[in-house]
Amino acid sequence: MTILSGILSLFILVFVAIGFFVIWRGLKGVKKSYVSKRYLKWLIRVYVSVLVLSIIWYSLLSVSNRIEDVPSTSGNFYDIAVNQSVDEIDPAFIGKQWSIDYEKNKLNIGTVDHEYLETPIIVYRSDKNNRKISATYYKKLVVSENDYSKEVKSIDLTLNQDRLLLYQPAQPDFKIVLFKKEFTIRQFTEEKLFEKREEDVSAQSLLYISIPKDLTLIAEDGLNIHYLDN
Amino acid sequence: MSITKPSLTNIVKKQYSYKLRAYRQVYNSLIALQLLAIFFSFNGVGSMSGNWGGIHLNINYYSADIIIIFTMLWGLNSAALITTKAYRFDDFAFVTNRLSGNMANLYVMLTLSVIGGLTSILSGVLLKLLIYYSTDVQIFNDTRLMSEPNLFVTSILSASMYVFLFCVLGYMIGMLFQVNKMILVALAALFIWGLFKDVSGGSNVMVNVFTFFVSESSLFLFFIKMMFCSILLFSISLVISNRMEVRQ
Amino acid sequence: MKVIESKEMTKVYGKTYALNGITFEIEENKITGIIGRNGAGKTTMLKIIAGLFKETSGEVRVFSEKPFNNLTVSANMIFIDDGMILPASLNLKEILDEAERFYENWDSSLANRLFDYFSLSPNQYHSNLSKGMKSTFNMILGLSAKCPLTIFDEPTTGMDAGVRHDFYRVMLKDYLAYPRTILLSSHHLEEIEDLLEDILLIKDGRVHLHLPVADLKEWAIGLSGKKDLINEWVKTKKVFHEKSIGHNNLYVVVKNDFTIRELENITLSGLDVFPVSSSDLCMYLTQKTKGGIDDVYNKAKSDKYS
Numbered sequence: 001m002t003i004l005s006g007i008l009s010l011f012i013l014v015f016v017a018i019g020f021f022v023i024w025r026g027l028k029g030v031k032k033s034y035v036s037k038r039y040l041k042w043l044i045r046v047y048v049s050v051l052v053l054s055i056i057w058y059s060l061l062s063v064s065n066r067i068e069d070v071p072s073t074s075g076n077f078y079d080i081a082v083n084q085s086v087d088e089i090d091p092a093f094i095g096k097q098w099s100i101d102y103e104k105n106k107l108n109i110g111t112v113d114h115e116y117l118e119t120p121i122i123v124y125r126s127d128k129n130n131r132k133i134s135a136t137y138y139k140k141l142v143v144s145e146n147d148y149s150k151e152v153k154s155i156d157l158t159l160n161q162d163r164l165l166l167y168q169p170a171q172p173d174f175k176i177v178l179f180k181k182e183f184t185i186r187q188f189t190e191e192k193l194f195e196k197r198e199e200d201v202s203a204q205s206l207l208y209i210s211i212p213k214d215l216t217l218i219a220e221d222g223l224n225i226h227y228l229d230n
Numbered sequence: 231m232s233i234t235k236p237s238l239t240n241i242v243k244k245q246y247s248y249k250l251r252a253y254r255q256v257y258n259s260l261i262a263l264q265l266l267a268i269f270f271s272f273n274g275v276g277s278m279s280g281n282w283g284g285i286h287l288n289i290n291y292y293s294a295d296i297i298i299i300f301t302m303l304w305g306l307n308s309a310a311l312i313t314t315k316a317y318r319f320d321d322f323a324f325v326t327n328r329l330s331g332n333m334a335n336l337y338v339m340l341t342l343s344v345i346g347g348l349t350s351i352l353s354g355v356l357l358k359l360l361i362y363y364s365t366d367v368q369i370f371n372d373t374r375l376m377s378e379p380n381l382f383v384t385s386i387l388s389a390s391m392y393v394f395l396f397c398v399l400g401y402m403i404g405m406l407f408q409v410n411k412m413i414l415v416a417l418a419a420l421f422i423w424g425l426f427k428d429v430s431g432g433s434n435v436m437v438n439v440f441t442f443f444v445s446e447s448s449l450f451l452f453f454i455k456m457m458f459c460s461i462l463l464f465s466i467s468l469v470i471s472n473r474m475e476v477r478q
Numbered sequence: 479m480k481v482i483e484s485k486e487m488t489k490v491y492g493k494t495y496a497l498n499g500i501t502f503e504i505e506e507n508k509i510t511g512i513i514g515r516n517g518a519g520k521t522t523m524l525k526i527i528a529g530l531f532k533e534t535s536g537e538v539r540v541f542s543e544k545p546f547n548n549l550t551v552s553a554n555m556i557f558i559d560d561g562m563i564l565p566a567s568l569n570l571k572e573i574l575d576e577a578e579r580f581y582e583n584w585d586s587s588l589a590n591r592l593f594d595y596f597s598l599s600p601n602q603y604h605s606n607l608s609k610g611m612k613s614t615f616n617m618i619l620g621l622s623a624k625c626p627l628t629i630f631d632e633p634t635t636g637m638d639a640g641v642r643h644d645f646y647r648v649m650l651k652d653y654l655a656y657p658r659t660i661l662l663s664s665h666h667l668e669e670i671e672d673l674l675e676d677i678l679l680i681k682d683g684r685v686h687l688h689l690p691v692a693d694l695k696e697w698a699i700g701l702s703g704k705k706d707l708i709n710e711w712v713k714t715k716k717v718f719h720e721k722s723i724g725h726n727n728l729y730v731v732v733k734n735d736f737t738i739r740e741l742e743n744i745t746l747s748g749l750d751v752f753p754v755s756s757s758d759l760c761m762y763l764t765q766k767t768k769g770g771i772d773d774v775y776n777k778a779k780s781d782k783y784s
Contacts (some may be wrong), residue, residue, distance in 0.1 A: 009425055012436050015299070016421055022307045023403055024414060037569065040258060047261050051352040054359045061362065118284035141285060146369035151368070152285055173279075173286045175367040180275070180293040182354060184388040185381055188449050200371065201289060203282035233541050233626055234582045235555040252565035319563035322530065323573075324580040325553045419538050 077138050077206040081122050082228065085134070086208050092147075095139040095154035095205075102133050107211070108163040110220030117166055117223055119155060121207045124228045129213045133164070138206040143176055155207065166207070166223070176201060238333075241325055245334035249312075250341065252320055256308045264319075264353045267300040271357050272364075292361060294354030298389050304402035305393040309339055313404030324468060328471055336464060339397040347390025351382070384449060391456040398463040405470040434442070444465040479506045480539075481627055481659045482527055487536035488683075489522050496522045498683035499536065504661070509653060511670055511691075512631075512663035514680035515764045520663045521559070521618075523680065524631050528557035537754070540627065551627075556581070558620035559631035560613055564604045566754035570601035570615060574622075581623040583656075589622035592648065596641070609636030617645050621652055627662045642666075646673055667757035677756070681764050694756045696744075699734040703727060711744060719762035731762050 080088050111117050119137075137155055141148040151174070156167040178200055181189065211217060219225050271294060279288040311317060312335055321331045362370055408414040424435040433441075446452040482504040489497040497519045504510055514520045525531040526538060529545035545551040564573055574593070578584045591602075596614050607615060613635050620628055634642045650673050653660060664670050670678075677694055679687040681711060689697070698718060701708055705728045712732050713720060719731035731754050736744070745751055754762075 009434060009437055012440055013425060016436075019303060019306055020414065020418060022303050023310045023400060025307070037254075037567075037572075040254060043261060046255055047349075051349060051356060054356040058355050058359050058362075061359075102402075109475065115292070118281055119466040120283060139285070143369050148369055155284070168284055171284060171286055172368075173288045174369055175365070175427065176287060176289045176369045176371070177361060177365065177367045178289055178291050178371050179358060180291060182293075182298060182351065182385050182389065183295050184249055184298060184351075184392060185449055187383060187444055187452070188388070189381075201287065203285040203287055205283035205285060233554050236549055238549060241549060241553070244579050248579070249577070251572070252567055255567050270648070316563065316566075320565045323562060323564050324577060325549070327547045327552055329547075330549060411738045436579075 020135075034216070046105045074077065075175060077140070077204050078120050078122070078226075081206065081208060082153045082226065085121075086124075089138055089206075093138045093140050093149060095137040095149075095152065096157075097137075098133075098135045098157050100133045100135075100159050100168070101131060102159070102212075103131055104162055105214065106162060106218065107133070108218045108220060109166070109209075109223065109225075110163065111166050111168070111222050114220055114222040116167075117155070117168055119168070119207050120163075121209065123217060123225055124208065124210045125215075126210055127215060131212055133159075133209065133211055133215075135207060135209045138175055140202060140204050142202045144178070144200050148174075152203075152205070156183055157207075174203075194211045198207065236325065238330055241330045242333045242337070243376070245321065245324075245326060245330055246337045248324065249320075249334055249338045253308070253312070253317070253338065256304075256311075256342065257345075259308070260304050260349065263300045263304050264297055264349060267297040268357050268360070270352060271296050274363070289363075290367075292357070294350075294357055296355065297353055298350045298392065301346045301347055301389070302393050302396040305339075305343060305346055305397040307401075308336075308342055309397040309400035310404035310407075312338070313401060313408055315408070318408075328474075330444045332468055332471060335401065339401065340394060343390045343394035343397055346393040347386050347388075350389050350393075351386045388449070390454065392443075392452070395456055395460055395463075398467070402463045402467045405467045405474075409473060480504065481506050481541060483537075483539040483542075484527075485537040487523065487538050487675065488534045489519070489526060489527060489531065490534045495535075495683050497526070500680070500683070500685055502678060502688050504659060504678075506626075507657040508658055508675045509660045509662060509673060510678055511667065511674040512661055512678050512680065513667055513760050513764075514663075514686075518680045518764065519683040520680055521631055522558075522627050524557070524663060527627075528629055529553055553580075553582070555624055555629065556623040556625040557622050557629045557631070558616045558633055560609070560614050560616070560633075560635040562612075562619075566603065566605050568726045569601050569603055570598055571718040573604065573619075577623060579617055581625060583624035585624050588652065589618055592616060592618045592621070595644075595700060604765065608764040610638060610641065614639050614641060614645070617649075621649060623659065624652075624656055627659045627661075631663050632665070633662070634664065634666070642669060646670060649673065667760055668755070671756050677760075679760060679763060686763060691756060694759065698731050698736060698754045698759050698762075699736070700729060700731050700751065700752035700754045701744065701749050702729040703747075707749060711747075711749070714736050717766070718759070731759070 077089055077093070080086070135157055137157075139149055139154060140150040141152050153169045153171055156169060158165050158167070180186070271292065274290045274292045276291040277289060278291075279286075281287075286336075318331075321334075337428065358370075361367075403413070403417065421436065427435045429435060429438060443452070443455060446455060480503050482502075484503070485501050487497055487500040488495060495543050499780055500519075500523055510518050512524065522531060526533050527540055527545055529540070529548050532546045535579060538552045541554060542550075543550055545555075565576075568576065570593075573590050574586070577589075582593045596597060596611075596618070598611065598615060598618075604612065604615065613633060614637060617630070620630055633721065637645065646669065649660070662674070671691055674691045676690050677687065678685060687694070687697075694774065701711065702723065705722075705726055708728045708730055712730055717730050717732055719729075721729045723729055
């Protein structure tokens with residue numbers, strides 16, 4: 001037996017056991033009960049109006065929450081930058097761009113107090129000595145085809161003499177509620193019935209730095225750097 | 231005094247509206263069960279938190295499936311209840327025969343299924359609203375039920391069909407039970423056999439029965455399967471009820 | 479027109495015969511009393527006629543149709559008994575409303591007037607009524623439905639004497655205004671005999687007697703006097719009832735097929751002749767032994783002293 005069918009069997013067992021219990025209670029002839037007509041009338045009225053109100057309310061809510069036109073890039077920024085080209089990444093995900101003139105031959109790169117920076121960094125050594133450092137920060141937060149990338153705070157980058165200082169501003173925890181579609185609809189859409197849908201959420205960031213050909217880059221501790229040579 | 235010749239359709243219509251009124255307390259249990267299911271769903275079905283390249287996420291998964299499952303069980307129970315003596319004999323207070331009674335029950339079950347299917351999906355919306363306002367979430371994924379009306383309607387329809395299948399199943403089990411009380415034991419045995427009887431492909435009979443419905447991704451085929459099984463179960467109930475005397 | 483025809487109707491439960499070949503016919507618009515002891519098969523027979531039970535064998539026709547599972551019979555018949563199950567979730571007023579939808583001839587004004595007269599409350603529920611009130615409500619249902627065939631099986635269970643009296647009175651009045659076929663089974667024959675036209679006496683799952691009430695009153699005769707003399711007269715006759723009076727005297731009930739001359743001779747020979755009331759007669763006819771319960775007691779006594 002595969003694991004899936006094992007889980008399914010367990011689920012069915014619980015479900016059917018409850019079913020048996022329910023039907024046994026019903027058939028055992030739990031005494032015919034009557035519910036007062038007036039009470040029932042009110043109960044139904046209240047319940048139906050709550051349901052109707054909530055659907056109206058909710059539809060108003062979700063309209064205001066919606067951001068259309070989700071950028072098209074899927075896949076991992078890092079992989080795209082390494083395997084293809086950083087230009088393949090949709091510019092919509094660009095959070096911030098810097099272009100800095102730099103004359104010296106040596107550059108330190110690091111963070112305040114060598115704090116670990118989680119954003120992956122790709123350093124690209126260009127084939128020209130144009131004395132220019134350019135950097136692009138990509139960020140993405142897409143939840144169920146809604147784009148929340150703008151809510152992500154970009155990192156800061158400053159040049160301090162011969163040290164490039166990266167600074168990650170305090171990023172709030174994004175609290176996300178993911179609603180699975182009802183199984184009565186999941187089975188007709190492409191989703192699998194029992195899969196957790198991690199792909200509903202896509203969150204990533206990337207700092208892409210392009211440096212001149214002959215610049216010596218000294219990376220301090222706390223960085224997650226990948227060098228890309230021409 | 232002259233004798234009136236009643237028409238079957240006419241009597242079925244009258245019985246149908248009579249039964250809907252006489253069974254109205256089932257709405258009480260429907261509302262109670264759906265509220266209970268909302269309460270159970272409130273804790274969510276899982277959570278995950280982590281750091282994606284400096285973006286901290288805290289994800290909570292929610293699902294309204296329990297509401298639909300509870301509603302299916304409600305259908306099972308309500309339909310079984312109809313077959314008990316206490317309710318079956320209600321028919322015979324007034325004009326009836328077995329065919330008209332069964333037909334009226336069928337329409338009652340259809341009505342209950344649509345009511346159950348509709349309210350289960352709508353109370354799923356209520357659940358979302360409650361979660362929206364009770365947690366401090368920033369991001370709330372829209373299940374697109376509102377923005378895609380056809381999906382919303384499909385969801386209600388297929389939920390109704392699931393409830394209906396369970397109604398007809400409950401009706402059949404109830405009828406069998408009226409003939410012989412041991413039938414529940416036999417069904418339980420059949421079910422356990424189904425769980426342990428492996429079939430090719432590394433699953434068992436019950437799992438296959440389950441996936442027969444739940445894995446059907448074509449709405450049309452799903453509809454055909456549901457109708458076929460419901461008609462089959464109801465026909466069995468008809469045959470069984472023909473073995474029963476009307477009122478004892 | 480014959481409303482009910484029954485030929486050799488039997489009903490078997492396992493190996494016991496509840497009905498053992500019932501044959502009779504009932505004409506349209508007659509009130510017939512169904513009389514018999516407990517267990518004689520009255521209820522089983524009535525339920526077969528009502529189409530609630532299926533006969534084991536024999537031919538039963540109601541409105542010239544087989545009654546079991548028959549919509550026409552169901553629509554033109556109402557069966558009222560003390561075990562009537564009505565929906566628990568509907569109150570009394572709502573049940574009357576439902577009945578109005580089902581029965582074509584429903585007389586709602588009669589229903590409402592009776593409802594008020596017997597001080598039932600519309601918001602009450604059937605399951606909460608006392609036994610007598612339940613019977614009263616069922617009776618209102620049965621009368622107001624004005625069905626061509628109305629069957630009352632022990633309709634007065636739990637009713638007090640006043641209500642019983644009212645019920646029979648309203649039944650007779652309504653019957654006179656709207657004649658229909660009524661079957662009425664009751665333990666209290668003396669209460670209903672003025673109401674009935676015919677009597678159907680059931681004993682041991684068979685029809686014992688089926689005749690007009692007027693004939694029943696003269697059907698049997700009671701003789702009392704000296705034992706020897708009586709035995710002489712009833713030697714060739716079937717004695718339905720026998721009771722010793724004092725040491726030497728005897729009271730017997732026999733079928734009244736004496737000629738007028740014979741009756742004169744009986745009186746002359748010193749015997750007293752009494753009419754036998756229908757209810758007494760029915761009791762005698764349905765008794766298993768001639769002497770009734772007295773026999774049981776006397777038997778015990780004689781066993782003891784022998």
